[in-house]
Amino acid sequence: MSDQPLARHPLTHLRRQRGWSLTDLAQVVQRRAGVNMAANRQKIWRWEHGLAVPDLPAQLAIATEVGIDPNTVAALPWPTWLLTVDGMERIDQGWTTGTAKDTLTLVGCMTDISDDDRRAYLLLTGQQAADLATAWAAVPAVPTIPTSKLRHATGHGIVDAELAGWVEGRVHQLWHLDDLIGGDYCLTLAQADLQLIRRLLEQARFGGLIEQRLLTAAGELLRLTGWCAFDADRHAAAERYWHAGLRTSAAGGDTLTGAYILSLMAMQHSYAGDGRTAINLLQTARERIGPGSSRTVHAMLDAWQVRAHAAAGEAAQALKALARADAHWERRDPDEDPAWAYWMRRPSHTIEVGLGFVGLGRTDTAVRLLEEGQAGRSLDYTRDTALGLTAIASAQAEQGDLNGALENAGRAADLMATVDSSRVTDLLQSFSRRLPHGPVQTAFQARLETLAQAPDQSVE
Template sequence: MSPTPDNDHPLVHARRRGGLSQQMLADRIREAGHRARINVATTKKTVSCWEHGRAPDGVTQRLIAVVFDVDEEARQATPWPYWLPGPDLPELYRPWTAVGTVAVLDDVLRSGRMDRRKFIIVSGVTLTALLHDWLTANPDIAHATARGGRRVSASMVDRIEARISELQRDDDAYGGGDLITEAEAHLSLVHQLLAHSSYTSAQGARLHAQAADLARMCGWMAFDAGRHATAQRYFNAALRAARTSGDVLLCANVFAFAAVQHYSVGNPHDADTMIRTAQVAVRGQSTPVVDAMLSARQARALAKAGDARACYRALNQAVDHLAAGHRDNDPAWAYWVEQPEIDMLTGSCLLDLGRPRDAQVKFTEAHASYGDGYTRTRALYLSRMATAHYQQGDLDGACQTGMQALDLLDTLNSPRSNDHVRDLAAAMNHHGAVSVVREFRDRVAEAVSPFQR
């Protein structure tokens, strides 16, 4: 996966970490070249080109490694630009133990909700290393028992679990923008219980699972708001907590939601890698519903990557898995994995693969079957259905369906869903003279966010 300007190049991370401007970095590279008796003409413009995807030659890379104090052996073992120093994220280096998980939760909660980075901060080689650590971590650490402190009551654990279930349903209905504060507060409570209370092994496993559920929700809500760095830190914390709980299916759920973030920002191959990792891990322990969810998410990543054949194969697998039916041991969090959801994801794949007519059919079928509790999902897919109409040249259908999405968005706080409608309105810029388009664009301008008229 090659970095893109939308995600910010790793060289940007390295510069910011070292407090360097583009000009300062260029000066230091030339100085390193002078000391090594190598003539280089690096300028601020050269650095900018690198940060937009152009790779420096091998000689210059060696000088950049000198500037950032990167060991030559480490540089040669890793492709450009992933050997560059990354953001200072202590949670990436905590041990995969119960104590390490509590520390990671503390790291993420202490970081606050300030998100100065609007991009993915863990990808490529770093993501591969994270997945390797997850796969090789000892699952027996899941049931460690805390010593000392006030004893956690069974009713408290039950109460937290019940509220998590309610939060998941509330997020479906209202979007995460207004709920993330509450989810973070509950995560902080669970962290405090894990860090300072005494509990049985069984309670410890449940508390870690609750921390994973809550961190996953916080990550999803942050992603929904476009705060990608914050979202990814929560997803990483959720993965740790799920692993510590010993619940591999819960780990798969975290992977599935984190994968959505990756393919949504242009990293479909990383998303596919995450899903494949989850599929390997749950083999022999999964249920058909969980397998259907993973196959459907994999299909979305493959569609984003433009691999139509593999995408259709994954979609067929999702349908087959779901046809096997629900089981008594299905995880509670998998309640939303139903045929309408698979149809919606199928429509999205078809839209990405340039088949808007077929996508519209799937969106229409799914929308008719969706319940009232899934307001955000219905709004999101109505906006995609409107895009399918537009791509077929049906302005009336696009605007009418877009208006239906706006009716639902009036009751939501979901910036991600708003973005889809806003993008559609912007795409109609050249049809502003058409009255129905003008009416739709005016309403978007009022209800969502400004766009170029």
Template sequence: MTRSPNGSLAALVSASGASHKRLAHRVNQLAAGAGRPTSYTHTSVSNWLAGMIPRQPVPALLAQALGERLGRAVDVAEIGMAPSHPDDAGGLEFSRDPADAAAQAANFWRNMHRRSYLRRAFVVSAFALPVTRWLIHPAAAAPTHAGGQRVGQKELDELWEQAEQARQWDARYGGANWRTGQVVDCLTNRAAPLLAGRATQSVSNGLHSAAAELSRLAGWAAFDAGDHALAQEHFVQALSLARAGDNAELGAYVLATMALQTMRRGYPTEAIDMAQGAYERSGRDASPRVRAFTQLIEARANARTGDERAAARALARCERLLDAARETESPTYIAYFGPARMASDAVEIYRDLGKPQVAASWDAQATMPAGHTRAVGLRLSVTATAHLQAGDLDQGLAVGRRSVDILAGVSSDRAREYVSDVDTALAPWAREPRVREWRDHAHRQLRGGLNG
């Protein structure tokens, strides 16, 4: 059977300005990163333009490569390689109509197991449409259903209890731990049916909000485990559900979390925009504690750009808002965020700014409660790198070793990244026997070795 040329793909390749050779090379890079090595050439691209459709997950990787060139998200339907099954649509959908939020999210959760998420890369442009639509209408309640099972406060409370349990698991065991992975089961088998049930408007809003927080937690776990594309999709669904729950406060928290991922993936200026948007659009609808969190993320992103003044201003706003939070009630999902957590992040802010002495002054205030195993280990990694910035090898090694020993009990790709930062900071002393001993110890404790 004669294939028809793929005009949609041809138009995007032309608009991207990429040569066939360069495009094939980028697809090979993405495939290798996904654990699926390929050896495509310019001839392969010509075949795709002629109508041939490569096996999964190559269409998604091709769309990603074109999206990187075009500076926006591109899906497989746009390149003329739409999946044969309509349920293969990903989790980046963010409908204008809040009534669609629950169905879109349920479809995503239900079909996750059928899709490949083998370490696909983070694509910052994938956040553009969802963030824009949320900024236009951060709160717009989805209408209630006339049919389905009756859902009340009891079922809503159960979802919030599941979210609280998931937060505790994540803090203690890390995002890659099997316990944290049960969040998706809860979304698929419990939250989705409840969202399709009959409820009052108040309970319906609450169900959307609880599902949004569970989806945010699933995204956070995926981010912590290094599954960045999957994390993005969970975050987009969380943002959509929060809006459909008429909950601008939770939406601001989700958006700030998305900004944190964006910053960590190397896009600090975009993260600043997202954090500022979360702060400005939540306004009076958000508690001081949630707004403080948006300012903390803005401060961290500014530090990554080297803008000390902007970072200090945002951190000062965060501190003032946390002071105000003592007099007001805050949502349970952000109860962990207080002065000690702010101080812990301030250590990283000033480490990133190359101010190890200032970082050390914040470190003295950064005591975290029991159970926050990963947070303690990450802070110690940052503190170790600050000591090394200051030229203090003894303290850098001592604190770095404590960090390794704590993080050895956490299943977290992010933890490995932080320990790798310590390893990189030790480069000037690479010939020292005790540095080699530290590195050997880190590799043994972390089993899979260091990232980087």
């Protein structure tokens, strides 16, 4: 993978795409707008770190240089208009098998999107994400094809059916590998499998029944690949994978995977602090699958809504969502669950619910629920164990229990020696920044820096 740092602001990405240094961009602004850029590098740096907003002449200078209509700059706030330079694949196309394949090709034909797209910010606005979810929910259901009919339809093409089964099994293997070693490691593996499915779907020798099965597998794999990108802080890439996953799962008739993708998009917006968009996405997913679907999936959607309401500062609604989630869990029938729901546990014991209570300032409740969840988590979930310990440490730090916080954060850091998850590392860094200034913070920060410099773990 590339050693280049993630781009955490659209202007940083734009500079890299054009091969500009900070000074180069300052010269562009001065040449185009005549703006005084005496402190050029410092100004650009402040723009890219969200510490200042360029005035309108400077914005128009950048837009003119890269070919963006001034009306776009006038219509959209900074830095939203920069997203039009290198944005998402089109989300306003019709929902057909053809457009599903086209979108899969766009994200799957890249050699390694995890290196090509290193943007650690969202491409879709809240309204665009809601529009995409609404369009997905309106797609007519595609009938599910029984495996027995599939084998009958392929006749002597039994190798095709076996190959489809291999692809499905491979997706399941990657689910569990991600639990163990984290999204950064699994991202390249998932991308390689996307290449395979893309090539298979491009070959006309498969009949319609095999095609539907492969589209369903593609939707599941795109969901996982987006999750790996999200776990690695590559948020723009995650959105692009999930957009393609919504289309391929819809073409394959897999509504539950589409709902799962929307729930992950909601989680992404919750992490970004946009609880309202997260709530809207989860509501759309819930309405689309209907009350007769798996109660475990409904429990998951309501559990994630706890975190969304917390991000929106809505404590009462968060408590109601948790009550609904636990009620669904009590009445679940495991036989109704999709295969990917193997990881789901009692909603009140999930890490996202615990983080929601941390965000609401209810640290006593957060610690209790997170510790109960940790007690029931097996060693097969290394990344989640580290994430849970970090969440507990964050809550304990808020309570003033510095010793307990450092103990749990230290255990999480030890686990991260064998896991590659930028999401967990970011939370550990955030925890470190909240420690009291002095020797304790310096020592813990040094520990994290040692972890970051450790050689990559090989995956066999």
